[in-house]
């Protein structure tokens with residue numbers, strides 16, 4: 311969340327708002343870096359990209375983000391309704407659901423009573439019958455595509471406990487592949503698109519519990535510090551375990567390890583519901599082919615005089631990040647009737663969620679001050695709301711009229727988030743490390759060539775000297791013979 315909010319929402323997000331503007335079209339998406347075909351366009355046109363731009367020219371000078379000012383991109387929000395569970399089927403049998411969905415109009419009606427209802431529009435309305443595949447395609451796929459093109463992306467789920475956040479994001483689908491959630495599908499698409507010889511994918515899996523960042527891949531590492539780059543303001547977690555992922559199986563193994571640690575932590579707290587925010591961070595590093603490297607090879611082919619200069623030009627890499635956030639349940643403290651430690655915990659969950667809500671409000675209203683520093687969650691999500699990432703939020707709700715209050719506050723959260731405007735930026739920079747490696751190899755070659763030539767010259771000098779000495783000796787000999795002859 312960047313201070314200095316921008317709101318280009320143009321009145322979106324309020325009740326019965328105007329239809330989602332297709333301004334995704336204005337979010338220029340440069341060409342894919344590697345030569346592989348792009349993922350197919352996302353289903354559910356709401357998130358479709360409609361324009362693409364050329365790669366910005368590599369300028370001279372130090373590492374930088376190209377497209378410096380970024381391109382405006384509003385946070386996209388989908389609402390997903392969970393089907394009635396067994397308990398609700400029994401307890402609410404005589405009552406209608408508290409919401410009525412009109413997916414084709416992208417509208418949700420929240421019943422106030424038998425006669426009245428409020429209507430809200432979202433970027434996407436996902437009914438209780440929506441498949442996991444469709445949810446992935448409309449909520450996450452456009453963000454994943456963007457990450458593969460070199461932009462940061464965030465997919466986040468917000469909602470009351472038990473409404474399907476983990477179901478939507480974290481289901482592994484071991485027994486039924488159709489049940490795979492967003493994390494698994496996103497990694498499948500990422501691994502299918504990258505070029506293993508030049509690109510790398512690595513991840514960290516963390517949870518934020520009671521304002522402490524814990525490593526889900528190494529639970530002893532339970533208080534990881536957030537480090538902020540004073541120059542760029544970018545946040546990072548250098549203490550977190552980072553694992554390179556080469557195939558889907560190793561990714562699934564890592565997710566399983568992380569899930570086991572998250573469940574173990576919840577079991578210790580005697581609860582099935584998630585009391586922590588789970589955060590999966592996927593770093594994608596891709597080599598950009600086609601600019602400096604192409605120049606080098608063309609110059610070499612043409613024997614061009616600038617080939618030496620070209621070889622000094624660093625290669626270009628794109629380093630983007632996909633952040634998937636499964637937030638803790640958003641219920642209110644007063645309703646949960648918590649005491650003691652549970653109360654402290656509820657307060658902590660509330661602190662982070664309420665500060666997230668405050669930041670989103672501030673951004674939606676273009677306030678001069680956005681209270682990013684109030685919680686670790688908002689510090690971690692700085693780039694996701696009001697920052698440079700392409701962000702997609704899914705708000706999950708249940709159908710029970712008994713939870714109308716919670717459902718209303720979830721819907722309002724989603725509506726406000728729809729007003730947040732990000733400025734997506736290409737995360738592209740010169741790869742000086744790789745240039746150093748390349749120059750080291752060049753230097754080695756030059757030294758070897760130099761030695762070879764020196765040896766050749768030494769040998770030549772030796773040969774010429776020997777020849778000269780031989781000739782002098784021969785001349786002396788001839789001279790002596792001639793003198794002798796003359797004397798005779």
Ligand SMILES: Nc1ncnc2c1ncn2[C@@H]1O[C@H](COP(=O)(O)OP(=O)(O)OP(=O)(O)O)[C@@H](O)[C@H]1O
Nearest residue numbers: 392393470471472473474475476477583584638639
């Ligand atoms: N769309 C859905 N279709 C079928 N079952 C669902 C759906 N969404 C959630 N469920 C079921 O509802 C239950 C609660 O879901 P889940 O654990 O994902 O909720 P949650 O919002 O993550 O809860 P918490 O905040 O406590 O972690 C699970 O048994 C899950 O399988």
